[in-house]
Every structure is written in structure tokens, then in C-alpha cells.
Amino acid sequence: SAQATKPVPIAVAYGDGIGPSIMEATLRILEAAKVPIAPERIEIGEKVYLSGVTSGMSPDAWEVLRRTRVFLKAPITTPQGGGYKSLNVTTRKTLGLYANVRPCRSFHPFVQSRHPGMDVTIIRENEEDTYGGIEHQQTPEVTQCLKLISRPGSERIVRYAFDYAERAGRRRVTCMVKDNIMKITDGLFRKCFEEEAARHPNIEADVMIIDIGTARIADMPGTFDVVVLPNLYGDIVSDVVAQLTGSVGIAGSANIGDDFAMFEAIHGSAPDIAGKGIANPSALIQGSLQMLVHLGFADHANLIQNAWLRTLEDGIITGDLVDSRGRRGDATTDLFANSVIQRLGDEP
Amino acid sequence: SAQATKPVPIAVAYGDGIGPSIMEATLRILEAAKVPIAPERIEIGEKVYLSGVTSGMSPDAWEVLRRTRVFLKAPITTPQGGGYKSLNVTTRKTLGLYANVRPCRSFHPFVQSRHPGMDVTIIRENEEDTYGGIEHQQTPEVTQCLKLISRPGSERIVRYAFDYAERAGRRRVTCMVKDNIMKITDGLFRKCFEEEAARHPNIEADVMIIDIGTARIADMPGTFDVVVLPNLYGDIVSDVVAQLTGSVGIAGSANIGDDFAMFEAIHGSAPDIAGKGIANPSALIQGSLQMLVHLGFADHANLIQNAWLRTLEDGIITGDLVDSRGRRGDATTDLFANSVIQRLGDEP
Ligand SMILES: CC(C)[C@H](C(=O)O)[C@@H](O)C(=O)O
Numbered sequence: 001s002a003q004a005t006k007p008v009p010i011a012v013a014y015g016d017g018i019g020p021s022i023m024e025a026t027l028r029i030l031e032a033a034k035v036p037i038a039p040e041r042i043e044i045g046e047k048v049y050l051s052g053v054t055s056g057m058s059p060d061a062w063e064v065l066r067r068t069r070v071f072l073k074a075p076i077t078t079p080q081g082g083g084y085k086s087l088n089v090t091t092r093k094t095l096g097l098y099a100n101v102r103p104c105r106s107f108h109p110f111v112q113s114r115h116p117g118m119d120v121t122i123i124r125e126n127e128e129d130t131y132g133g134i135e136h137q138q139t140p141e142v143t144q145c146l147k148l149i150s151r152p153g154s155e156r157i158v159r160y161a162f163d164y165a166e167r168a169g170r171r172r173v174t175c176m177v178k179d180n181i182m183k184i185t186d187g188l189f190r191k192c193f194e195e196e197a198a199r200h201p202n203i204e205a206d207v208m209i210i211d212i213g214t215a216r217i218a219d220m221p222g223t224f225d226v227v228v229l230p231n232l233y234g235d236i237v238s239d240v241v242a243q244l245t246g247s248v249g250i251a252g253s254a255n256i257g258d259d260f261a262m263f264e265a266i267h268g269s270a271p272d273i274a275g276k277g278i279a280n281p282s283a284l285i286q287g288s289l290q291m292l293v294h295l296g297f298a299d300h301a302n303l304i305q306n307a308w309l310r311t312l313e314d315g316i317i318t319g320d321l322v323d324s325r326g327r328r329g330d331a332t333t334d335l336f337a338n339s340v341i342q343r344l345g346d347e348p
Numbered sequence: 349s350a351q352a353t354k355p356v357p358i359a360v361a362y363g364d365g366i367g368p369s370i371m372e373a374t375l376r377i378l379e380a381a382k383v384p385i386a387p388e389r390i391e392i393g394e395k396v397y398l399s400g401v402t403s404g405m406s407p408d409a410w411e412v413l414r415r416t417r418v419f420l421k422a423p424i425t426t427p428q429g430g431g432y433k434s435l436n437v438t439t440r441k442t443l444g445l446y447a448n449v450r451p452c453r454s455f456h457p458f459v460q461s462r463h464p465g466m467d468v469t470i471i472r473e474n475e476e477d478t479y480g481g482i483e484h485q486q487t488p489e490v491t492q493c494l495k496l497i498s499r500p501g502s503e504r505i506v507r508y509a510f511d512y513a514e515r516a517g518r519r520r521v522t523c524m525v526k527d528n529i530m531k532i533t534d535g536l537f538r539k540c541f542e543e544e545a546a547r548h549p550n551i552e553a554d555v556m557i558i559d560i561g562t563a564r565i566a567d568m569p570g571t572f573d574v575v576v577l578p579n580l581y582g583d584i585v586s587d588v589v590a591q592l593t594g595s596v597g598i599a600g601s602a603n604i605g606d607d608f609a610m611f612e613a614i615h616g617s618a619p620d621i622a623g624k625g626i627a628n629p630s631a632l633i634q635g636s637l638q639m640l641v642h643l644g645f646a647d648h649a650n651l652i653q654n655a656w657l658r659t660l661e662d663g664i665i666t667g668d669l670v671d672s673r674g675r676r677g678d679a680t681t682d683l684f685a686n687s688v689i690q691r692l693g694d695e696p
């Protein structure tokens with residue numbers, strides 16, 4: 001297709017642990033697919049924290065981000081103790097990344113899953129709730145934390161969820177809250193959901209209480225479609241749903257705001273297997289495909305997704321995955337990436 | 349066994365929806381098993397709410413509870429709107445029922461479950477967290493809710509969890525929190541857990557972050573043993589784990605305090621099937637067995653549990669359950685209760 005020929009600058013961070021290895025693999029695939037991007041490397045994570053920057057991201061890095069506005073990020077390691085702030089949370093709030101989009105699809109039989117047909121997208125509010133860091137210890141014995149739910153914040157995310165459903169041809173959006181207990185905060189989120197639902201008569205909408213909602217989605221994820229939740233519930237439910245696809249190692253995540261966007265793997269930096277060359281780059285690859293769609297390079301995204309699927313179909317999987325016959329993968333990170341590259345352009 | 353001959357008074361509430369029917373069935377079984385209790389009926393729930401009592405429990409009922417100190421409760425219906433307070437939450441706080449104990453065991457193949465071997469007990473803190481009802485709307489656009497975690501509250505519940513594990517011969521206690529974000533509140537809960545764990549060197553102890561913890565327990569409940577959590581996480585995780593046994597219709601729940609105790613089914617009042625005579629009394633039966641153990645009538649509890657298991661083994665199940673061959677049950681509430689009664693005294 002006749003895409004822009006001038007490469008689009010994006011910020012990339014190699015992160016910690018398995019980060020550098022899966023980022024290298026991902027960028028190699030994007031390059032082989034001739035995606036017109038110009039990655040600019042920034043430093044974040046452990047080294048930056050330990051150099052005394054409590055946010056984990058150097059001022060230079062912020063500059064690059066402000067300019068490129070699109071950020072592909074590998075997982076990082078946050079050092080223990082020492083008042084370090086979560087880089088994820090700081091980035092989400094600083095850049096106004098209000099929507100966290102986590103597609104969770106099963107690739108059974110290539111990746112074993114008890115829920116073959118599942119294809120759920122979790123849309124998680126990404127700035128509010130108990131993620132404000134407003135906590136205090138009033139006496140040595142009593143601590144408190146403030147949960148914030150605002151109308152603009154809730155309206156923004158439920159609108160995003162319904163627009164996403166319209167765009168992606170989805171049929172149903174489910175909201176989960178605990179408004180039988182948190183009548184004011186979760187009640188506001190539900191109200192905003194119901195108001196937005198009324199504007200999309202062609203999309204089914206339903207509300208579940210988070211306890212039974214999580215239980216149902218854990219038991220029968222195949223019966224859900226798009227799910228929209230406040231921050232903390234979304235954190236929990238998205239991990240549950242990703243895990244049920246067969247592995248948290250294949251789910252990407254997009255953090256979307258009006259001016260900025262960040263794309264990542266949903267898993268962490270897995271220090272235990274770092275440096276062994278066996279990490280699965282799939283979740284970061286999936287995150288990068290969400291980025292390509294965001295940049296308007298959907299054709300490139302499809303090309304790579306086909307090659308990635310073909311790789312799985314040919315039984316080439318890394319050691320974190322098991323196929324439907326119970327065979328554990330043994331592909332290295334490099335072999336896996338090379339196999340995807342070889343299959344670029346294959347028929348879907 | 350030579351139990352006390354003078355019957356122990358207990359408060360019982362028949363509740364709403366399917367409540368009266370499953371309570372009747374449960375009490376009939378307890379009576380047939382010659383459990384030395386003297387039930388005193390109290391009124392709670394919908395009618396009481398609608399008569400203008402916002403707590404859903406009449407002052408008379410509180411009197412009976414204060415005297416009997418043991419309460420067997422059927423599910424109730426809370427009318428929509430109107431500032432009604434959750435009866436469960438009020439009771440837990442008024443009576444100081446700090447520990448919510450939810451054993452979740454699979455009875456596969458008699459009740460179909462994807463996780464045949466699972467046997468998890470969830471121990472949920474029952475008074476603190478965001479359950480205080482401290483919420484406000486500061487502007488029309490901004491709402492807030494206060495989460496409370498105290499040292500005495502956390503110490504009490506983690507001590508209960510380890511004592512339970514010792515008593516029940518359990519090997520491992522897992523704590524789940526989100527202390528990478530809520531460092532002060534969830535951090536305090538974790539600290540209390542680790543302090544208590546150090547006093548029980550013979551019991552394995554581990555801490556997981558609630559997102560990945562819920563994902564793991566949803567995927568592999570068979571690998572967990574005892575799990576202790578703050579109130580809201582416990583609410584969510586206990587529903588997940590109960591559901592994975594095959595049905596929320598077979599899990600009982602004990603709410604334990606220093607002076608009082610309340611026993612119930614974990615499911616709700618199911619108004620849609622009320623009056624049809626088809627409700628499953630099993631969860632309330634299980635709750636009542638927790639009550640018998642609490643009262644020191646473990647022999648009676650075993651007698652009934654054997655008869656209940658025998659009933660399932662003979663394929664007598666209600667319509668909410670499916671066995672491992674996919675056959676849906678068709679026993680009525682009465683037939684099920686009668687079948688349990690017939691099997692009292694059968695060999696285990
Ligand atoms: C690392 C942590 C702060 C983060 C979160 O809670 O949002 C992570 O669990 C996630 O889901 O991206």
C-alpha cells in the first residue's frame with residue numbers, strides 16, 4: 001500500500017530483564033516487514049531508578065516522548081524499596097493515557113487453552129481509582145487510601161469502549177463495578193456507562209457486580225466480548241483473562257490518550273530467565289501491532305500477524321507455551337523471530 | 349457421642365426468594381440428624397427493609413442475636429434504591445465478624461468441574477477496606493471512597509488464617525495484595541502477614557500481587573491451599589474460586605468474630621426460581637455444617653456431610669448442577685433433602 005515514505009519517529013525503550021531481547025526481536029520483525037518507522041531509543045527502568053531518578057525515566061527520555069508521542073516499551077524492573085514510583089503509572093498519568101486496551105484471544109490448538117473460542121477485549125480505565133498514590137498512615141495502626149472516580153474520567157473510558165466496539169464490529173460491552181457497596185464512586189462509573197450505552201442502541205450493554213462478573217469471566221471467558229472496568233478491577237480481570245488464553249506471554253497492551261500512546265507486553269521483565277535467549281517476544285510483538293494499527297499501518301500489522309500465526313501453526317513456540325497435545329515449546333527468542341520473518345508475505 | 353443434651357439456641361432467618369425453601373430443607377436435615385439445637389426464627393430482609401428499617405433487621409432480631417450469638421442466615425433480597433444498607437455488611441460490622449471463611453472444594457465427578465482436585469479455603473477480612481461506606485461526591489463530577497487497612501484488623505485476620513491452617517492440617521497460606529501500588533495500606537496487610545508467617549515455620553507462606561494471583565488461582569485453583577486477603581479482593585477471589593468448583597450453589601460461608609458467628613450460603617436469593625421448589629439447598633447445608641463444627645458438634649457435621657456426599661454420589665442433584673457426563677440434575681429441593689436424610693448413618 002502507498003504509505004507515507006518518510007519514516008515516523010517512535011520512542012522505544014529496551015527495559016530490563018528479558019526486555020532487551022524481546023525488543024530486539026520485535027524491532028527486527030518490524031524492520032523486515034518494512035514498517036516505515038524510525039525508532040529512537042530512550043533509557044528507562046532499573047539503571048535510571050538506581051541513578052536517583054524516582055520516576056525511572058530520565059528528563060531526556062521525556063523530551064523524546066513529547067516529540068514522538070508514540071512509545072513502544074519493553075518491561076522494566078523496579079528496584080525494591082527506596083520510594084521508587086511505578087514507571088507505568090507515572091507514564092500513564094503524565095501522558096494522559098486514559099485507556100488501557102488488552103485484547104485476549106485464544107490461539108488453541110497452537111497454544112493450549114481450556115477456552116478455545118475466547119476473544120475478549122478488556123478496556124481498563126488507566127488513571128483514576130486507587131492508583132493516585134494518595135495514601136497515609138494516620139496512626140501507626142491505621143492506614144488509608146483514597147479512591148477517585150470522576151465523571152470526565154468515567155465518561156472518557158466508557159465512550160472509548162463503545163467506540164472501540166463499533167470500530168471493531170463487536171456486539172456487546174459489559175461493565176463490571178461494585179456499586180452495591182460503593183454506591184457513589186462505582187455508582188457514578190455505572191451511570192456514565194448506562195448513559196453511553198443509550199447512545200449505542202445497536203450494541204448490547206450489561207452491568208455485572210465485579211465479584212460474580214470476575215467469577216463468570218474466569219469460568220466462561222468465551223461468553224464475553226468487550227469488558228470495560230475501573231482501573232483496579234481492570235488490572236485484576238485483564239490478568240485473569242490473559243492467563244486463560246493459555247499464557248500471559250502472548251498478550252499485548254495499548255495505553256491510549258488524546259495526544260500520546262504507549263504500547264507494551266502485559267507481562268513483566270522475568271529476571272529469572274533474562275539473558276538465556278529463551279523469552280517469548282509474542283506479547284511485545286502483539287503490542288507493536290496495536291501500535292501499527294494506531295499509526296495507520298494496518299496492512300503492515302496484518303502482514304506480521306499472519307506470519308506470527310503461521311509460526312505458531314508450524315509448531316514453533318517458546319518454552320513458556322504448551323500446545324494442545326501438551327508439547328512444551330523449545331524455540332529460542334531468535335529462532336522464533338526468524339521464523340516470523342521467514343513467513344512474512346505467506347498466505348493467511 | 350455424649351453431646352450436651354440441652355439444645356443450644358441459635359438464631360435462624362429464612363430470608364427472601366429461595367431462602368425459605370432452602371432453610372426449611374436445611375433445618376429438616378439438622379433435625380433428622382438429631383443436632384441438639386433450638387432454632388429461634390428472626391425476621392430480616394425485604395419485608396423489614398420495606399417497613400422502613402434501613403438495616404433490614406428489626407430491633408427484636410438484634411435482641412435474639414445478642415442472646416444466641418450464633419446465626420444461620422438464608423439469602424435475602426435488598427430492595428432497589430432507597431438508601432437501604434447491605435444487611436450482610438451491617439451484620440458483619442455490628443457483630444464484629446472479622447473473618448469470612450469460604451471453603452471451596454470440587455466434588456467432581458458428581459458435580460462437573462474443570463478442576464477436579466481443588467480444595468481451597470478463602471479467608472477474607474470482613475470489616476475493613478472500602479466496605480466502610482465512607483464515600484462522598486465532592487463536586488458533581490468528582491467522587492471519592494476511603495479504603496481503611498488497620499494493624500489490629502490485619503493482624504486478626506492473618507492470625508485467624510494461620511490458626512485455621514494449623515487446625516485443619518493445611519500446608520500453605522497465600523496472601524494476595526497490591527502493595528506495589530498501595531504501598532502503605534496493602535503494604536501494612538502484607539507486613540502483618542509476614543510477621544504472623546514467621547510464627548508458623550511449619551506452614552509455607554507466600555505473597556502474590558492480586559492481579560497475577562487471581563489469574564493463577566483462576567487458571568490453576570488446584571495448586572492453592574489457604575488464601576488470605578483484604579475484604580474487597582477476598583470478595584472477588586472467593587466468588588472466582590467457588591464458581592470453579594462447578595457451581596456457586598454448593599459453597600457455604602462462615603462469618604466469625606470473637607463473640608458472634610454467622611453462617612450462610614455464598615449465593616444470593618435467586619428470585620427468578622423462588623417458589624418453584626427447585627433450589628439447591630447445598631450451600632446453606634454446607635454453611636450449617638460450618639456452624640456445627642463451630643458449636644462443637646463435629647460428629648453431627650460429619651454424619652450429615654457423609655449423607656450429603658452419598659446423595660451426590662447417587663446422582664441426586666438439583667437443576668443448577670451438571671455431573672461429569674454433562675447430565676443436568678432434576679431433583680427438587682424436597683427430594684434432595686429427603687435423600688440426604690435417608691442416607692444419614694450410611695458408611696462414608
Ligand atoms: C506494574 C503495575 C503497576 C501495573 C498496574 O497495576 O497497572 C501492572 O500490573 C499492569 O497491569 O500494567
Ligand SMILES: CC(C)[C@H](C(=O)O)[C@@H](O)C(=O)O
Pocket residue numbers: 180181211434436437583
Ligand atoms: C452482597 C454483598 C454486599 C456481599 C459482599 O460484597 O461482601 C457479597 O458479595 C458477599 O460476598 O458476601
